[in-house]
Amino acid sequence: MKQLSELREIEMPVGKFIFVAIVAIMLAGSYFLAGQILVTNDAGNVQVKQAAATGTMSVRTQPGVYLRLFSDIHNYKISDTYDFNKEGTGINVRFNDSATANVYGSIKYRLPTSEDNILAIHTDFRSYEAVQDQLVRAVVEAVVIQTATMFSSEEIYSTRRSDFVDMINQQIKAGIFATKYSEVLRKDEDGNSFIQRAMDVRRNDQGQPYIAQESAFARYHVELIQLVLTDIDFDPKTDELIAKRKEAEQEKIVAKSKAERAKQDAVTAEAQGKANVALAEAEALVLKKTAVIAAEREKEVAIQEALKAEEVKKAIIARGQADAEAAKLKVAAGLTPLDKATIEKETKIEIAKALSAVKFPEHMIISGGGAGGGVNPFEAVGLKALYDLSNQMSGSADGAK
Structure with a gap:
């Protein structure tokens, strides 16, 4: 009995293990069967279903749960975004001046949602990974490499980078442009001749470019949403040349600025000189006019x-003549010697008073006569006339006696 009891204790765990294993297999099978029977299409995706029995393909563009029934689902x-912005994923290009570079960036695109276009893409590429590699990456690389041949490295780092990006956009959408090669003899700023080689786009009479190779984006109706070039990493030799060109351009700009400054300084100095001359002339004219006005004023004062x-x-002459006539009449009337002496004394006193009252001019203008010589200044102010009058009076008195 004891051995039978021990045997049952050993058999019970084995039975439990088998039961658990069967349940696990059933659950796994149910999960597998559920995945083969039902499938979910997530938002932002499209699914291509290929029926298990017939191989018929259909497209599901709306999110939701669908019957799979053991069909293949793609x-x-x-x-999505194709990124060539990481180390090792850049696109190596060569420009028309033989410089090389790695171009880094990314492109955002959108697949068509119509059933015919999706089925065409699936038929040709069979998987989404193949679409990214064989369609998106291949087109972007081919276009970037082709476009680089139409530009020089100097144009890319200086003036025409936007043109470079724009031409890449156009060719991704439409296809590779047909090109033509040309050589033109030109001269640099120092007068040295050089040959300029260029690849240009061939265009029709309407100015539209000829398409040499249609783009897969156009063929499968893939939409280009955005292209971004984050960096163009030139080879070391080209980087060195670019640095030297930048240094030369900076020196040229500085020299030009200095020349312009010197030219402006010269213009300023000339203008300042003219202004100084004009100021000096104006000051001299003021002094001249002031002197003329002062001289004219003095002349006018002297004349007055x-x-x-x-x-x-x-x-004075009139008064003296009157006094003399009065004295003459008195003498003629028979004056005494005392009266005569008194009259002479009073006359001379009056003449002296008259002379003391004369205010002589501060300025006198004496002009020479014709044949008679110069004018006596005493005659000019009447002194001589007074003196002569006094003598006449004395002579008259003597005659009366």
Whole structure:
């Protein structure tokens, strides 16, 4: 009995293990069968279903749960990004001046959602990974490499980078442009001749480019949303040449700036000189006019004083003549010697008073006569006339005696 009990204790765990294993197999099978019976299409994806029995293909563009029934399901992202922005993923290009570079960036694109276009893509590429590699990457690389041949490295780092990006965009959408090669003899700023080689786009009469190879983006209706070039890494030799060109350009700009400054300084100095001359001329003219005005004023004052002196002279002469006539009449009437002496004394006193009252002009204008010589200044102010009058009076008195 004891051995039978021990045997049962050993058999019970084995039975439990088998039961658990069967349950696990059933659950796994159910999960597998569920995945083969039902399938979920996530938002932002399209699915291509190939029926298990018939091989018929259909497209599901709306998100949701669908019957799979052991069919093959292929998922495609409607919108995605192809990134060539990491080390080792850049696109190596050669420009028309033989410089090389690695171009880094990314492109965002959108697949078509119509059933015919999705089926065409699936038929040719069979998987989404193949679409990214054989369609998107292949087109972008071919276009970037081809476009680089139409530009020089100097144009890319200096003035025409935007043109480079724009031409890549156009060719991704439409296809590779047909090109033509040309050589033109030119001269640099120092007068040295050089041959400029260029690849240009061939265009029709309407200015539209000829398409040498249609783009897969156009063929499969893939939409280019955005292209971004984050860096163009030139080879070391080209980087060195670019650095030297930049240094030369900077020196040229500085030299030009200095020349312009010197030219402006010269213009400023010339203008300042003219201004100084004009100021000096104006100051000299002011001084001249001031002197003329002062001289004219002094002349006018002298003329007025001379006229005044002439009037004084006339008045003195008239008064003296009146006094002399009065004295003459008294003498003629028979004056005594005392009266005569008194009259002479009073006359001379009056003449002295008159002379003391004469105000001589500060300025006198004396002009020479014709044949008679110069004018006596005493005659000009009436002094001589007074003196002569006094003598006449004395002579008259003596005659009366």
